[in-house]
Amino acid sequence: MSKKLLVFLTGLFLLAALASYVYYRRTVAAVPLDPWALVPDDAVLVTATRDQPTLVRHLKETQVWDNLTTVRYFQNLENTVALIDSLTGSRNVVLRFLGRKHVLTSVHVTGPGRFDVLLQVPIGSVREYRQVRSLVDALARDPQFRVRTRDYEGTLLTEINEPGTGRGLTFLNHRNHLIFSPNPLLVEAVVRRLAGPAQPTVAADFQGTDFFRLRDVDATLLINYRRLPQLLGVFFRADVGPSIGALTSLGRNGQLEMKLAGNKVVFNGFVNPETTAGSLHERLRGQPAQRLRMAEVLSLRTALLVHLGLGPAGVLRGPRPATPRPDTLNPAVLPLLDSLTAGLSQEVALAYLAPPTARVKPGRLALMWCARPAQQALLLGQLRRVVGASPSFERVGPYQIHQTGVPELPARLVGPLFAGFRAPVVAVVGSYLVFGDDAAALRAWLQDVAAENVWSRSPTQVAFLQETQPLARLSVVLDTRNAWNLLLRGLVEERRAGLLRNESLFKRFPQVALQLVPAANEQEEGAQYFSQLLLRHPLVGPAVARPQGSTGTGSVLAFKTPLAGAPLLVPVAGATRPGVLVQDAAQVLHYVTPENVVAWSDSLPGPLVGRLQRRTVAGRAGYLLATAGQLHFLDQQGRPAPQFPLNLPDSVRATGLSVSPEGAGAAPRLLVAGGAETCFCTTPTATPTPTGSPNAWTSTWPLSRCT
CATH class of the missing domain: 2.30.140 (Spermidine Synthase; Chain: A, domain 2)
Known part of the structure; x- marks a missing residue:
């Protein structure tokens, strides 16, 4: 080959490479990549964060971080982070890499009784890309790991496995976006998703909403309510599924902002209503939201409350079919049932009482508000006479427990959401009809009401209710302390051990409330529910x-x-x-x-002397302060550093404290003002006495008078 031809081909190759690069920059790279387009359509939950260091700081300040570190998933994550720090030879590599990136984490149901997580992290520079490649190369050289690549539909996937453990990770890099998951099927789903870029994303209904423009937003949460029962089915028994599905049919999908502050975690956002025929939203469309007035009759032993605010309660049941199904009830019963339903309105609720153990069936109650409780009591008496039920009753304080004689009476009155009362008993309490699935549950509840052990008499519960929305269509209130045995009973066997391991995290927020508030213009197209999820622990x-001020800003x-x-x-x-x-x-x-x-x-043992100082002593950042007889050094979580506090000799009374500048290779010295124009100095590396505790110091502590 002649030199001229070689030069010509080389120039042609360089020209083609340059043309390809210009084409890529002008066409493909010029179009910004929507990160939501990389999330598979079957995602149930998707969290988005944009400031990871601030999120971690808020988790630590609210002490949620300490509870998260007890969860096995986060323990494995900590081990992975420690491994990355070890391979890169630096600390906090992962947190610095994440920084203020837009990170998406989605949860998917990938099989019977199984769910997996898919993460997406953008790469912001060539330096970060080299960090990723260096980390993969370091893992490939480590004999404990096996790194290989494979092709899937024209896309290169990288798999990192730890032989013998079953643990592994699959990732791909699409336009400087890392997508990785422990389950390779999810990464393959992303590749298939990229084949149809024009199809709508899971967040298409919320493209005009950006919660991160608001102040103090730590994260956002996208919920697919249509798939939520599928995810909850991974944890709960099959018989719980229909009730969950009926409640989640209020909404189709929703997006919430998350804020961590003090004693609570608050999610606020919007939910698109579920408009399919037969959904709970279609039944309640146009019904007014209501207050939760039944706090005066809710026992402090209530573990779970499902409260519906509406107009006439008959909308839940719907119209009676023109051709009734064969029924064993006396035909004279139907008019009485219709009259009872016509008298119910505003509030209906299901309440579950805390069982003593997970093996005991929890008490279940149905509460329904009525404007004329005396008339409802007369109708119940007529119903008992028609069906031949016993007229005898049991008295509990000022209340009476009667048999109804009609199986599934709550469901016959207000619809299938209240099914499961095979032989219900009933009592009239104030303005409420209260049905129990057995006499023991209703008796225990009435005893609490008679003794005024109710929500309205509990300052803790009242303070909690004051932080919830005053008007709502749906309110689900959970007391995690009372619901512990209830949840253990409802979980599938494989998930109970996990709940027991994570007890501290679960009980971190004993008060939980989920509410959906309909829009004022609900009949208009595009109207959404306002949704709030509140996790709170009592403020102590x-x-x-x-x-502050009249505006409350x-x-x-x-x-x-x-x-x-x-x-x-x-x-x-x-x-x-x-x-x-x-x-x-x-x-x-x-x-x-x-x-x-x-x-x-x-x-502290006494008032502070001098001023507080933020210092780094012996390589630790924290707060240095002094009282009259001690020197204290607290870390950023308020915990004393090792070998602190330092006790001063009895002859020294501190009046001030400062730190000398650090010399080359020398530790800083603490300067203690002792009054009468005297100054003492020491270093924070003294040793304790052989017989005392680490915080007991004697006059042999190296304290010297400054000149």
Whole structure:
């Protein structure tokens, strides 16, 4: 081959490469990639985050992080992060890599009794791409792992497996977006999804909604309510499924924002209604939202409450068919049932009482509001006479328990959502008809009502209800402490051990409420439900937040004990406002987060002397402070550092504290002002006495007078 031909072919190749690059930049790369287009259509839940360091900080400040670290999934994740740090030779590599990226995490049901997670992380620079390649190469060289690539429908997939353990990971890189999952089928579903880029995404109904433009939003959550029963079926027994499916048929899909603050996690957002025939939304369309007025008759032993606000309760049952089905009931019963249903309105609810053990069937009650309870009692008496039920009754305090004589009477009155009462008993309590599936459950509930052990008499429960939406169509209220045995009974056998392992996380928020509020213009096209999911634990702390000013745009922390001394502003990475350290008159030090929430408190032996300082001592970042007889060093979660507090000798009374500048290769020295123009200095690496505890120090502690 002549040199001229070689030069010509080389130039032609370079020209073709340049043309391909320009074409890619002008056509493919010029069109921004929608990350939602990479999420398979069968996703049940999708979370989106954009500021991972702030999210981790909020999880730690609300102490949720400590509970998450006890979950096996997060423990495995921590081990993976530690492995990556080890292979890269640096700390916090994963958190720095994630940074402020838009990260999507989706949950999918991948088989009977199984679900898996798919993650999507964008690559922002050539440097980050090299980090990923270096990590994969390091894993390929490690004998504990096996790395291989394979082709799937023209796309290169990389698989990383740990032989002998069954653990592995499959990922692909599509236009600088890493998509990876422990289940290779989910990654393959992404490849198939890319074959039809024009099809709508799972978030197509919420393209005009961006919750991250709002302040203090930690994450967003997309919920596919049509597939939610399928995911819950992975955890709960098959007989629970129909009830869950009936309730979730209010909505088709929804998107919520998540905020972590103090003693609660709040999800607020919107839900698109389910418009298919026979759905719960179609039955209740146009019905007014109602208040939860039955708090005065709800026992403190209630584990789960499903509350529906509506107009006439007959809309749940629907019209009676013109040609009735064969029924064993006396024909004279039907007019009485219609009259009873006509008298019910505004509120209907199902309540489950806390069982003593998981082996005991929980008590189940149906509560229905009526405007004329006396007339309803007369109709129930006529019904008993028609069906030949016993006129005898059992008295519990001022209330009477009667037999009904009609199987499935609640379902005959207000529809199949209240099925399961095979031999119901009934009592009239105030303005409510209360049906029980057996006399024992209704008796226990009436005893609590007679003793006023009800929600309206509990300050904790009242404070919780005040934070929920006042008007709602659907309210699901869960008390995780009372519902523990109820959940153990409802779970499939394979999931009970997991619930027991994660008990601390589950009981972190004992008060849970999910509510759907219909729009005022519900009949118009595009109307959505407002949805709120509230996870809360009772506020037990040194301060209470109150609105600031008449507009309520800010909040003020009112401490129960008067404050003493000047506060210290603490800069917080990623936050626009600083945190605050302050001490009260009871010698308790409090840290207030930028979100105006007391994250932790620590008792001190006396008032602070000098000023608080944010320092790094012996390689640890924290807060350095002194009392008259001790030196303290607290980490960023308020925990004492090792070898602290340091007890000063009896002859020394500190009046101030400072830190000398660090020398080359030398530890910083603590300078303690002792009054009378004397100064003492030491280092924080002293050793404890052989016989004392690590916090017991003697006069042999290396304290010297400064000159």
